[in-house]
Amino acid sequence: MKELLIDNKEVLYKKIKLYKTFLYKNTMFKTNLDDEECKAIVEALNIKKRKKRIEYIYDYCCNRIDKFYEGKNVCGFTNNKCIIQQAPNCKYKNGCCRLCIHQSSTGCKTKNLTCKLFYCSSVTQKYEVIKFKDLKILKMFSLRQKLMIKDSFFATREQIIFDLYIGSIILFGIRTAIRETISLTKLAAIKYKEKKIK
Numbered sequence: 780m781k782e783l784l785i786d787n788k789e790v791l792y793k794k795i796k797l798y799k800t801f802l803y804k805n806t807m808f809k810t811n812l813d814d815e816e817c818k819a820i821v822e823a824l825n826i827k828k829r830k831k832r833i834e835y836i837y838d839y840c841c842n843r844i845d846k847f848y849e850g851k852n853v854c855g856f857t858n859n860k861c862i863i864q865q866a867p868n869c870k871y872k873n874g875c876c877r878l879c880i881h882q883s884s885t886g887c888k889t890k891n892l893t894c895k896l897f898y899c900s901s902v903t904q905k906y907e908v909i910k911f912k913d914l915k916i917l918k919m920f921s922l923r924q925k926l927m928i929k930d931s932f933f934a935t936r937e938q939i940i941f942d943l944y945i946g947s948i949i950l951f952g953i954r955t956a957i958r959e960t961i962s963l964t965k966l967a968a969i970k971y972k973e974k975k976i977k
């Protein structure tokens with residue numbers, strides 16, 4: 780296998796799309812850059828199996844976001860209500876996840892990158908948040924995959940990774956519509972049961 784040393788961040792970002800093509804299938808990338816994300820990109824470039832590479836990029840982004848918000852409470856949660864829900868007469872709790880079947884009493888049961896990147900304006904006006912464009916490693920995804928990442932709320936990690944792997948916008952649209960219908964039906968059933976108990 781050939782070796783290629785990456786020693787310039789800007790060149791790496793510029794050539795990222797070229798480096799992930801079949802032309803570099805037999806190339807082992809190395810780097811001397813002291814930058815955590817560049818190292819992760821190089822690591823991803825060295826994963827030659829497509830599904831494994833997608834999983835690596837996905838998990839890297841989720842972990843980086845989790846680390847960034849560790850110990851912070853940017854949504855201002857108090858008694859399970861975020862700053863928006865603390866408004867008088869608001870009966871909702873658990874933030875904007877309340878309409879999702881993947882929510883549990885201990886938080887999200889899955890790892891959803893789209894949700895992790897979402898913050899409403901009440902938060903973004905006050906705090907610095909990680910945005911899509913801050914995750915340079917996402918440059919490794921195609922335009923279609925980026926659109927999927929931006930619009931995969933309420934899905935599980937596995938469902939999103941499957942969509943990214945297949946890469947079909949049509950299938951993604953159908954799967955999203957089915958997912959949302961199932962989710963809304965289940966939520967309506969839960970609410971109906973709760974009403975009956977009361």
Ligand code: SF4
Pocket residue numbers: 853854855861862863864873874875876897898899900901902
């Ligand atoms: S992003 Fe906004 S609406 Fe969602 S939980 Fe945070 S404060 Fe609440």
Ligand code: SF4
Pocket residue numbers: 875876877879880881882883886887888889891894895932933934935
């Ligand atoms: S998938 Fe998204 S909306 Fe659902 S519980 Fe997890 S973070 Fe909340």
